[in-house]
Amino acid sequence: MLDEMTMDKPISPPAPAPKAPAKPLRVAILWKYPSLGLYSNAAFEDLYNGIGHNNGNLAFVYAIASHISNPVKFFSWSASAESLKENADIIVIPCANQLGRHTDYGTMADNLEKSGLPIVAIGLGAQADSYDQDIQLTDGTRRWAEVIARSNPSSAGSNIYTRGAFTTSQLDKLGIHGSVAGGCPSYFTNPNPGLGQKIHKQWSNLPLPRSISVAAGHQAWLKTRDIEHQLIGLMMDPMYPGQYVVQSMGEMIQISREIFDEIDPHALKEIHNHTVPHYSFEEFKGWCRNYVRSFYDVPAWMDTLRRHDLTIGSRYHGVALALQAERMGLTVTIDSRTQELCENTGVPHVAAADLTAPLTRSSLKKMIRFDPDAYDRHRSAAAARYLDFLNANRLQPAPFLSRIAAGT
Template sequence: MKRIAFIGGNPNAQSFNSSTEAEFSRAGNNTGNYAFWNAVDRQILGSKEYFEGWGFSPEYLRDFFDVVVLPSSNFIHPDRDMGVLANKLEKTGLPVISIGLGAQAPKENENVVFKPGTIRFAKVLSELSEKIVVRGEHTASVLDSFGVRNVEVLGCPSNFTNLNPKLGVENEVKMQNLLDFDDSEFSVLVNIDAHRRKFSSSYRKFFEMFKKGSFEIVCQNPIELVSMARGDVWPGDNSHILHQASLWCPGEDLSVLRKFVKKHFVTFFNAAAWMEYARKFDISVGTRLHGNMLAFQAGVPSSFVSHDSRTSELVSVMKLPTCSWESLEMESIRDVVSMTNFDGGLYDVNRKFLAKKYVDVLNSYGVTVCGDLLDFAGNG
């Protein structure tokens, strides 16, 4: 097996006895990163060392490893400069397996300007990679504009977490059964960008829907919410906290918000624990793709609300269940269920097709692919 430098947090690390600040930093300031770190860690076998952040020594990687595995997020972002990572990867001289790379824009096909360091990062990846595994056609188009064309559009590796070949069909049946529920009967796992102020009015209306039954809100960031969800004490004069108070408990003092968060917010620094917890809910709904994906992979019917290029291209490539942003304006969770577009059979067939292409990419690097994924893709 190859010696692997894994650029990302160790998805098997324990967090219960560590501070929120340390764990949030380890999570790359977004706990949703554990969804794809966990997937890639299980899919590619070898002798691994985990490098949290970009503080690694290129010389150390060059001398002690055979390949760099880079589980990627929306690195191609107009507000990011990826030049530092580009320089470090180039200095290693090692092949890089970049998986799940995404380009960020408010809408697909919307022209945005990227920083020179980010464009250079894409070109360095191209030079060091057999193929760059990207999230969707939008990302492929952006990279093409940089002159980078050795890409494979495969969505997110978290799509191959639960390799039940009938996962889509089974989740579709469960979703259809929810049409017999009324709103007071639903147990909803809510995955939303609760800190994003531009969504506040829609979230308030959404809240009116899911509060009729039981619900919990998965908190991925910012640190203020993650801290309160873990039971930490946080000062109340922070802008994030004040925004949450106006969103969930308008007109109330901060003590009401703290009780609300303690009762309804939950956070995770481990994908397996996240999935296990998600199993008890009837449905997962929201704008957070990785939160919904982990629930979906746990066998929970989910509705992915697309609102930007990042989520839209992933939902499209993987054939995930989706409802429009306007669904947040509906009056009931049952309405969301009825308006969610999903073909479970198509999802299952498409996922097997994507898995075959994914395994072909991994095999081109000579790494050891886990047996379950090989079998699922038909390569076992």
């Protein structure tokens, strides 16, 4: 009887031990300074190098670092291939408008290729005067893009997330196909869904914008100088004073830190002419102390933007951060780079060439057309594509990205 029972109900073999979950990949983010620390008394050159020569870079670097849950270490662009191989399994490059004749990344291409690691480029942009022109690249930057593409760790898609369709089309012309036309990752700095509704609520409750923050341009941009003068005039309201936020280049940032003696005299004169030419030089310096600001961490930057009803100007990231801080923004586009960024992240924008009428609070209020439902739908769909991109490239997304994608 016992034998029969044994034969009828054979003993099952032991179940295999469950596989241990795969360890997340160690990520090397190519950005030297994750934080500038207590920067109030830092030397200007240290600050200037720390922001990559443009305060706007902080916006997308901060965003990307918040999007990835993997173990992360930060490395400079010049980190050796040996150091990268020793400390990381995959490289993430926070990108800007690197695809243009203004760059030459041949040395970096050699180093990345030598590392042998997979590479993910996030936010890559092309820079041309307009969509009607193709970009021009140095041989070094072309090879840099090719090295990144060849390292693709994704079996399901591309390892290049671009700022939009124009950049993707330019990569296609280089023979680099399949990149994801996504936008700027700073689109997802605010971790909450329903951002468009919050922006709309604050904006629609205002008959007219009061305090204005200007995302300042550059003194060499003569085609926007008349616009800049008008924006400064609106910003300098005695009851609702605004601010003039500079991002680039070095001389513009120096005036925000009262470093006048180290600026080339010709450049300083041009900045004076670009801002308040009706002031004496001493009055101009006083104006800088009162109104000109630069920021070295994103939370502080966004916090000050919340104090202003409208941020407007030719610097995309300066405007985009205002929307992430739940305030209205309007970018004055000057080239394909800023236009593409705005189109792919729902940032209201107007071409500089179209701003021919006098700018007033009333005209700006009428000019801005913002559909909160469309904005939130677009942001949700963009977050879903971004999630797919990160997962395909074996990067673990932060949980809040799923909430934005789901819209809840």
